Amino acid sequence: MKKTIAIDMDGVLADIETHFINWYERDYGVKVNREDMLGVLESEGFPDKTAVKRFVYTPGFFRTIPVMPGAIEAVKELMENYEVYIVSAAMEFPQCLSEKQEWLQEYFPSISWKNIVFCGDKSIINTDYMIDDHCKNLDFFKGKPIMFTAAHNVYKTHHQRVDNWNDVMDLFRKEEVAA
Numbered sequence: 001m002k003k004t005i006a007i008d009m010d011g012v013l014a015d016i017e018t019h020f021i022n023w024y025e026r027d028y029g030v031k032v033n034r035e036d037m038l039g040v041l042e043s044e045g046f047p048d049k050t051a052v053k054r055f056v057y058t059p060g061f062f063r064t065i066p067v068m069p070g071a072i073e074a075v076k077e078l079m080e081n082y083e084v085y086i087v088s089a090a091m092e093f094p095q096c097l098s099e100k101q102e103w104l105q106e107y108f109p110s111i112s113w114k115n116i117v118f119c120g121d122k123s124i125i126n127t128d129y130m131i132d133d134h135c136k137n138l139d140f141f142k143g144k145p146i147m148f149t150a151a152h153n154v155y156k157t158h159h160q161r162v163d164n165w166n167d168v169m170d171l172f173r174k175e176e177v178a179a
Contacts, residue, residue, distance in 0.1 A: 011133035070165030
């Protein structure tokens with residue numbers, strides 16, 4: 001039986017930081033540097049603290065997030081040896097459900113609808129591994145938590161960290177050798 005991996009969408013598969021920065025520049029004419037976002041919640045990294053909330057409630061926002069570099073190839077490779085689930089705490093923004101589903105169909109068409117979990121609280125997820133950018137989702141996870149680097153989590157040190165999809169693949173190759 002294959003081991004299981006839960007993979008978050010926003011900040012892991014989908015490059016939401018770049019999307020926030022691009023939308024902010026588009027709407028406000030100000031290019032925010034990623035360095036200004038280090039260690040703070042996404043909404044606190046922009047001069048107008050209400051912008052992020054407005055963006056996530058805007059139709060089309062979630063549908064147009066760019067895919068994280070290397071994610072497509074990495075997920076395909078992981079699916080060869082693991083049962084992969086996409087897990088997104090999408091219920092806070094219910095208008096995004098169809099957009100996230102369409103986004104996944106475009107970028108990850110080989111992932112079955114049976115392996116997509118939209119939920120409100122990820123503490124219900126019971127996989128062997130979880131790759132996520134938010135400690136609130138990893139702190140109570142019963143399997144092996146893997147923190148995907150994002151500006152808001154750069155100063156967090158209590159979970160194993162990966163900086164990108166190459167790091168993810170290196171980690172899982174090592175896991176396979178150790179097994």
